[in-house]
Amino acid sequence: MSPALTALQPDLVFNGGRFAPGVVHLDARGRIVSVDAAPLPGSMTMRLRNMALLPGFINAHSHVFQRLLRGVAERPTGRSEDFWSWRSAMYSLVDKMTPELLEDIATATYLEMRQAGYTRVKEFHYLHHGKGGQRYADCHELSRRLIAAAQRAGIALELMRVVYLEAPEPSQKRFRDKDIDDAIALTDELRATAGIPVGIAPHSVRAVSPEGFARCADWARLRGAELHAHVAEQPKEVAWCLERHGKTPVALLADAGAFGPRTHAVHLTHLNDYDVTLIGKSGAVAVICPSTEANLADGIPRLPELLDAGAALAIGSDSQAHVDPFLELRSLEYHERLRSGRRCHFDPAALLSATTVRQAPGDVADFLMIDLDAPALAGVPITALASALAFGADARVVVGHWHALNGGAVILRPELLRSAGRALWA
Ligand SMILES: [Zn+2]
Structure with a gap:
């Protein structure tokens, strides 16, 4: 029986x-x-x-350590703050990060995510090396800290190991591998030993060359793995890419063969009509992070057109300015209402289906x-x-x-957050 x-x-x-x-x-x-x-x-x-x-819910885009910027990065300085000044604040946090602090903040934040309804998180992980770019004895020390944190918090983790090669600023040394071969070898090594799904994440057109994107796309295709990238988040990034490469970030990725159904293109805030068509045709996933995009003053993506063109949808808590999937869904709809002057853009049941686990x-x-x-x-x-x-x-x-793995209903409080946050900013 x-x-x-x-x-x-x-x-x-x-x-x-x-x-x-x-x-x-x-x-x-x-x-x-x-x-x-x-x-x-x-x-x-x-x-x-x-x-x-x-x-x-699936949290398809997270930089977990940025949780320590909540509140701290809100500086009333006469409306001069923008994405780039926020990035400087984030880099000062990067400079302070230790393996122990990363594990503490990740444990607390993954608990916060789980309590909010996220049961799976795709971590876009770019903080690889020690201060000044020094390698840890185990090159994957910080990845392993994230894996341990997710296990403790009871959330399913997927690691998107970031490739970051153009790194002119001192803080960026912690993100940078030697070259594309090194980055790919390290991603393979992590994939073989992590015990969880590992994908590749060429950070953005600012950080990876078109050739680098092509190598990452080949890597992902051959292994059936996901490829994640920040795409067209800021007008300055699009303008820079047009000037440097003569094409938009979306066209650059498309020419590098980087778009497909397993590609997660994050933000997609500033697109032209052709960009929308390219993404839609490929069936790529548009990862929209409305609470972070609002927090960073990025703008509002053309989501209805992307979905009509054939893109899939995912949401992310990204900078952890807020951790609440219900807020992200509401923001998708409300941002569109505010922009268009019209109501009811998205089918709520379709939003729930798209953003939750199968x-x-x-x-x-x-x-x-x-x-x-x-x-x-x-x-x-x-x-x-x-x-x-x-x-x-x-x-x-x-x-x-x-x-099944957690044995039913468990609600845990992020106690660790108190000590980690206060110790850092004291
Ligand atoms: Zn991001």
């Missing part, structure tokens, strides 16, 4: 792009067997009253437990639940995370 199934029976399950009553059956390893109308005979039923199950038979169950009694959801009819979550809720509606 096969072992009994576990039946998770909430009031509602987000399944097939909508909320409806349902029972999720899991096998002994926590994998989804089926979603049914009622518990199957002989299953052990866990009734989750006044709760809805929603697959966990949950189908055979997948390990990875569900958020949403409190239907939470103040933000009181009085919301079932038919409007997806809209209320995407546009009217925040992370406080998440009361737990069901994941």
Whole structure:
């Protein structure tokens, strides 16, 4: 006789792009067997009253150490601050970072992410080396600190190891590998030993040459790995690229063969019509980080046109100015409303489907437990639940995370953040 199934029976399950009553059956390893109308005979039923199950959110773009800039980088200096002055503040943080501090802040921030509803994070990791560019005895010391932090926090981590070769400023020495061969060898080495998915991330057109992008694209294609890059975040970057290479950052990546369905192009804030077509045609993922893009005064991407052209969508908490997937979804819609003077640009259920983990038979169950009694959801009819979550809720509606590896609902407080932040800025 096969072992009994576990039946998770909430009031509602987000399944097939909508909320409806349902029972999720899991096998002994926590994998989804089926979603049914009622518990199957002989299953052990866990009734989750006044709760809805929603697959966990994917945080597709994170620089976890930047969490220590929250509040600190907001300087009232007569409206002269911009992306580039923020970057100087970030570099002063880079100069202070130690392996111990990185592990502390990553543990605390990954806990904060998990508590907010992110259950998977793709870390765009560019802080590789010691102060002055000195290599650690284990060249992957800082990557391993992130892996340890994610394990402690109970979040699934994917590392996008950044390639950063043009590094004129002293702080950038910590990001820089010797050359493209060195960067690729180190990425292979990390991939072979990390025990988690590892992709490659040519940082941006500022940091990697067109030839470097082509090498990274080949690497990712041959290994079936993801390629992530910052693309067209700032007008100055686009202007510089046009002057230096005679083409936009998007055209440069396209000519280097860097676009495909596994490519994650981050920000895409300043695009021309041809850029939009190129990205859409490739089926690449547009990773939009609206709270960071607002915080850094980047601008508003042309998301409706990108999606119409064929791009996929992901969200990221990026600089950690905010860690709340519900805020990111609301911002996607609200930024578009403010720009266009029109309402209702995105289907909320489609936004939830695009930004959460796939949950189908055979997948390990990875569900958020949403409190239907939470103040933000009181009085919301079932038919409007997806809209209320995407546009009217925040992370406080998440009361737990069901994941086989973590044994069910665990809510942890980022206690470590207090000591790490105060010690650094004291
Ligand atoms: Zn970024």
